[in-house]
Amino acid sequence: MSEALVEVKNVKKHFEIGNGVTLKAVDGVTFTINRGETLGLVGESGCGKSTLGRTMIRLYENTDGEVLFKGKNAHQIKGKDAAQFHRDVQMIFQDPQASLNPRMTVMDIIAEGLDIHGLSRGARADRVKELLELVGLSKAHASRFPHEFSGGQRQRIGIARALAVEPEFIIADEPISALDVSIQAQVVNLLEDLQQDRGLTYLFIAHDLSMVKHISTRIGVMYLGKMVEMASSFELYAEPLHPYTQALLSSIPIPDPTVARERIILQGDLPSPANAPSGCVFRTRCPKATPQCAAEVPEWKEVGSNHWVACHLYQ
Amino acid sequence: MTDHLLQVENLRVHFKTYGGEVQAVRGVTFHVDRGETVAVVGESGCGKSVTAQAIMGLIPNPPGRIVDGKITFDGKSITEMSKKELLAVRGSEIGMVFQDPMTALNPTMRVGTQIVEGFVRTHNVSKEEARKKAIEMLRLVGIPDPEKRVDQYPHEFSGGMRQRVVIAIALANTPKLVIADEPTTALDVTIQAQILDLLRELQEKQQLSIVIITHDLGVVAEIAHRAVVMYAGVVVETGSVEDIFASPKHPYTWGLMRSLPRIDGTEKERLVPIVGSPPDLFDPPKGCPFAARCQFAMEICEQQMPSVTDFENGHQAICWLHDSRAPKIDELVAAGRQAG
Known part of the structure; x- marks a missing residue:
């Protein structure tokens, strides 16, 4: 039933930032994404979640490890295979203002992928109109420019552009963070409908845990370049194992004044990924850290059915 | 009445732009008591930040202008102060915390x-x-x-x-009032929790009044005593946080709550978005500003602004549904409209 569409194996992405210092933005991450599911990726700013998404779609070359898409190494493929990969995998960006060219009409923005892949001969305008209607805009919008739209509408244009080349896998990097609450739900519902109709697979990157839990089948939690825990979204909330996941979940404000909760307030700030702590990267803020945590890197291990965690408490 | 530290009455603020005059704040009334935290909630462009700037006397003129209304702080009228008098209040009696600390x-x-x-x-x-x-x-x-x-x-x-x-x-300067405009929006959740805790602790220690401007209903539930819900430059609902979350009275507040997923929910439910987008404030609708997006809108809603309805505990809302002549919500639901 669950067929792996994307396999990420020990992927690393390091950046040289001068003076011989290496910033380990993503440092050895392993997981798979099954066809038709939504994998949510959460973590705080600087944890490497966006870098991971960008490495998977080959916007960045990887430093080590491999990304297999339908069994083929995404960073090795050339020619026809590469062209097919760039059709099959598409991206939706965070800021719909910055990711649409202000000098292009909506028609040209959405059709750009069609033109590049030679998919639109004869039917370009029809195809764009079809896509506009699919994402809940009207065909009259095709001749307009991005500045004439609201934030939510612009994000719909970004989604139409991604869908134009009929991808199988979409990486959505904070697609709703720039939108107002009442508009967020509109876009999330649209993404869910499209997934159902077209069997799409999503990697949904966000820092809003409630929305990620809502949309995802499974969730991965990242901290300082490492994946610390991964489980089905229900299980991750009901039974978080990693101390970081526990703290993260308890920090989310719940829109209900009658809920009294025990908060785990983490002390201190995220260390710099250019100078990550030895052993377990979370140990400097972890309320349960032991000397072993400084000495050894915890293994990424499956501790329950499909529940993975990297923590010495569960080794 | 005399106990209110801050009283904002019928505040109207307009901005002149090349495209015309934007009516950013259109008759806002609320008050803050001593030692109380009041949250002003709303989406971008609803006028919540402009309201905060007006309280601080920070509306840039031109292009902005307080067209009407009165702001009284600790018995003194801020709207009638000279620049020099304002300087003495701002920063010493009222402190401000901005969104982006950088x-x-x-x-x-x-x-x-x-x-x-x-x-x-x-x-x-x-x-x-x-x-x-x-x-x-x-x-x-x-x-x-x-x-x-x-x-x-x-x-x-x-x-x-x-x-x-x-x-x-x-x-x-040990102010009496702190205005915090989206103080945690630029921060990560674990850091946000630290800052909210700090604000709560400082309030107790120093008997502060806090006005917190936010778009996050989670933050409101977490820190505020009372909430003021704004939409398109108007206060649509106000009341204690308990009342607003337990029995919201305005369709916009219902919509906001239903469009949020619950992290502690056990079942996956489809989100119910508010269709459409907020009105253009260059030419605001003459009736209720939410009418165009409201499932329960009646003819009168587009014609005339509803007046304030009072509920228990100072809970107030402006909505025609609470008029004695309006049909009951159950009747509207029976007539095929979706339930709130």
């Missing part, structure tokens, strides 16, 4: 100097005393190693620490 701080000035800048201006103190005050403030907001930190520059602080510095600046 742009709120001067990158070329030591943190300690920034914290006591206002304090030094109003108190005649020596350099050593000022430095001591700065260290004391840093300790108050929970910055470790304040003796060393006081001489550092903003870039040496992380985002959460910078926000603590901004809070220290706001509190340096």
